[in-house]
Amino acid sequence: MSDDVLVSARGLEVHFPIGGSYRKKAAGVLRAVDGVDLDIRRGETLGLVGESGCGKSTLGNALLRLVPTTGGTLTFDGADLTGLEGRRLKELRRRAGMVFQDPFASLDPRRTVAQTVGEPLEVHGLRKGRDKAARVAELLELVGLDPGVAGRYPHEFSGGQRQRVGIARALAGEPDFLVCDEAIASLDVSVQAQVLNLLRRLQRQLGLTLLFISHDLSAVRHISDRIAVMYLGRIVEIGPAEAVGTDPQMPYTQALLSAVPLPHPALERERKRIVLSGDVPSPAAVPSGCRFRTRCPHVFEPCDDVDPALQPVGAPGQQAACHLHGIVGTPATDAPEGITATP
Amino acid sequence: MLVAVFDETIAPQGPNETSIPDRLQPPSWEHLFGTDDLGRDIFSRVVLGTGVSLRVGFLAVGIALVIGTVVGLLAGFYGRWVDDVLMRFMDMLFAFPAVLLAIAVLAVRGPGSGNTALAIGVVYIPVFARVTRASVLGVREEVYVRASRSVGASDLRLLTRHVLPNAAPPIIVQTSISLAFAVLAEAALSFLGLGTQPPAPSWGRMLAEGRGFIQDAWWLAFFPGMAIFLTVLCFNLLGDGLRDVLDPRQRTLMAGGGR
Numbered sequence: 244m245s246d247d248v249l250v251s252a253r254g255l256e257v258h259f260p261i262g263g264s265y266r267k268k269a270a271g272v273l274r275a276v277d278g279v280d281l282d283i284r285r286g287e288t289l290g291l292v293g294e295s296g297c298g299k300s301t302l303g304n305a306l307l308r309l310v311p312t313t314g315g316t317l318t319f320d321g322a323d324l325t326g327l328e329g330r331r332l333k334e335l336r337r338r339a340g341m342v343f344q345d346p347f348a349s350l351d352p353r354r355t356v357a358q359t360v361g362e363p364l365e366v367h368g369l370r371k372g373r374d375k376a377a378r379v380a381e382l383l384e385l386v387g388l389d390p391g392v393a394g395r396y397p398h399e400f401s402g403g404q405r406q407r408v409g410i411a412r413a414l415a416g417e418p419d420f421l422v423c424d425e426a427i428a429s430l431d432v433s434v435q436a437q438v439l440n441l442l443r444r445l446q447r448q449l450g451l452t453l454l455f456i457s458h459d460l461s462a463v464r465h466i467s468d469r470i471a472v473m474y475l476g477r478i479v480e481i482g483p484a485e486a487v488g489t490d491p492q493m494p495y496t497q498a499l500l501s502a503v504p505l506p507h508p509a510l511e512r513e514r515k516r517i518v519l520s521g522d523v524p525s526p527a528a529v530p531s532g533c534r535f536r537t538r539c540p541h542v543f544e545p546c547d548d549v550d551p552a553l554q555p556v557g558a559p560g561q562q563a564a565c566h567l568h569g570i571v572g573t574p575a576t577d578a579p580e581g582i583t584a585t586p
Numbered sequence: 587m588l589v590a591v592f593d594e595t596i597a598p599q600g601p602n603e604t605s606i607p608d609r610l611q612p613p614s615w616e617h618l619f620g621t622d623d624l625g626r627d628i629f630s631r632v633v634l635g636t637g638v639s640l641r642v643g644f645l646a647v648g649i650a651l652v653i654g655t656v657v658g659l660l661a662g663f664y665g666r667w668v669d670d671v672l673m674r675f676m677d678m679l680f681a682f683p684a685v686l687l688a689i690a691v692l693a694v695r696g697p698g699s700g701n702t703a704l705a706i707g708v709v710y711i712p713v714f715a716r717v718t719r720a721s722v723l724g725v726r727e728e729v730y731v732r733a734s735r736s737v738g739a740s741d742l743r744l745l746t747r748h749v750l751p752n753a754a755p756p757i758i759v760q761t762s763i764s765l766a767f768a769v770l771a772e773a774a775l776s777f778l779g780l781g782t783q784p785p786a787p788s789w790g791r792m793l794a795e796g797r798g799f800i801q802d803a804w805w806l807a808f809f810p811g812m813a814i815f816l817t818v819l820c821f822n823l824l825g826d827g828l829r830d831v832l833d834p835r836q837r838t839l840m841a842g843g844g845r
């Protein structure tokens with residue numbers, strides 16, 4: 244692994260038991276994240292897109308050790324994260340933060356802005372007393388809020404302001420890595436652009452590494468250096484934002500992209516929509532071979548039994564998991580991981 | 587409350603001062619609430635009984651609140667086997683009829699107001715555990731709890747700074763209800779002769795003693811009964827008020843008329 248990679252996942256899996264409890268054996272598994280290989284480079288903004296339920300949030304949470312992983316390896320700044328405990332896990336919590344989707348749910352209604360933003364400072368013993376108040380004021384200013392609001396409660400703010408508070412909290416421990424999970428999705432359209440620009444500014448100013456999760460492809464293209472496309476728990480295409488956004492190599496990405504309205508009326512009229520047939524299969528019953536084959540317009544023979552691996556295609560740095568570019572991957576017969584028994 | 591603090595000053599005469607010629611006097615200016623069969627001033631006894639009843643009530647609910655809330659917090663927050671073990675134990679406690687349980691505690695430890703409080707407290711532990719657990723189950727899934735964990739907060743911090751304060755409203759309401767019931771329970775146990783021992787004034791005892799005279803001298807039972815009723819009512823109102831005061835949303839509304 245090269246030095247410029249901050250977060251790295253190999254074969255990462257997060258499987259949830261279905262219908263079991265700690266006493267009863269589960270009836271099945273839900274493969275929310277199912278074999279993700281991903282390197283996030285230091286200082287880059289990586290956009291993560293995909294349909295609802297494909298496992299984006301679960302992946303983001305897994306990278307921060309907020310949900311337990313069930314397989315694969317995960318490193319942060321070269322250190323293994325799987326099985327991290329106690330003080331070292333706490334240090335990860337300082338160095339890697341999260342901005343949540345719903346700013347109305349992510350702030351404790353009984354705590355003032357100062358208490359919320361100051362919490363990481365207290366938890367990690369970074370600042371005390373006057374220093375802490377000063378740092379909170381600094382953080383509020385950093386996210387474009389008046390430091391005078393420190394004593395107020397969340398219900399006194401608008402969605403956009405609350406999200407700024409959430410961002411200030413995430414930044415308080417001076418993290419290297421920030422996961423923004425649909426951070427603008429629940430805001431008013433007029434506010435979305437402001438918060439998006441704030442995140443971009445902060446990323447540059449503080450040299451943050453950003454994982455920007457969204458289903459809004461145009462927002463992702465606006466902010467990201469690279470884009471990763473996720474489908475049913477797996478990353479199926481990744482590459483420079485420009486390349487993925489204009490010349491996608493995986494039929495799924497092509498379909499996603501064709502659903503984005505174009506800004507120019509003439510272009511918009513020309514736009515050809517690729518409408519996918521069928522629904523997304525359940526992550527509890529992932530198809531064998533290529534997981535996209537049940538909806539792919541180009542499906543052919545090997546798709547049934549060879550699980551495609553990411554391979555370099557298109558622009559430099561672009562990779563897609565699709566047999567149209569050559570059959571690379573694990574055949575279902577001798578790789579148990581690729582098979583999913585459909586009952 | 588005020589009455590309990592100023593009891594000695596308000597009470598016109600000692601609680602156990604007897605005066606046989608004045609026995610069973612109806613309410614008058616001299617004896618506001620009348621006198622009982624031993625000629626004791628009921629007003630004085632009701633006033634002085636306030637302290638006894640409230641002390642037992644507060645102590646009982648304090649015991650139940652502290653233990654029950656801790657149990658409920660742990661069970662609700664950690665779930666799984668912690669929940670199973672703790673709540674099964676609470677169910678066992680709950681399955682006993684309340685009076686039987688209290689009587690059992692008193693039988694082991696002997697009567698007296700301290701033990702009465704303990705007995706009533708034990709009875710109410712499962713109630714608080716259940717209310718707390720149910721409330722915690724909702725709060726622990728809140729995004730702000732996850733958010734706080736994501737910045738490195740420990741379980742203890744999550745529990746004390748985020749889960750407990752947000753799970754508190756039903757617990758506060760339960761506290762006020764239980765205070766009312768504890769005062770009643772103390773009265774009931776004293777009524778049965780297990781609680782506060784004579785001649786100490788206790789509303790329950792006075793009620794019990796007054797029962798025999800209810801036909802001829804209604805004031806014997808009426809005034810202690812009213813005292814219990816008013817206290818119960820006050821605690822309920824207090825609980826509602828407290829819940830509103832502790833809610834920052836309400837607080838801003840009250841303070842600034844909305845910003």
Ligand SMILES: Nc1ncnc2c1ncn2[C@@H]1O[C@H](COP(=O)(O)OP(=O)(O)OP(=O)(O)O)[C@@H](O)[C@H]1O
Pocket residue numbers: 259273274275293294295296297298299300301302458526
């Ligand atoms: N704690 C959990 N227990 C069981 N299943 C879960 C859990 N969390 C997520 N899942 C399931 O995992 C799958 C992926 O969920 P996830 O929230 O990661 O999707 P997503 O891509 O973020 O979707 P969205 O765009 O709707 O936010 C879903 O089928 C979801 O139901």
Ligand SMILES: [Mg+2]
Pocket residue numbers: 299300301424425
């Ligand atoms: Mg999500």
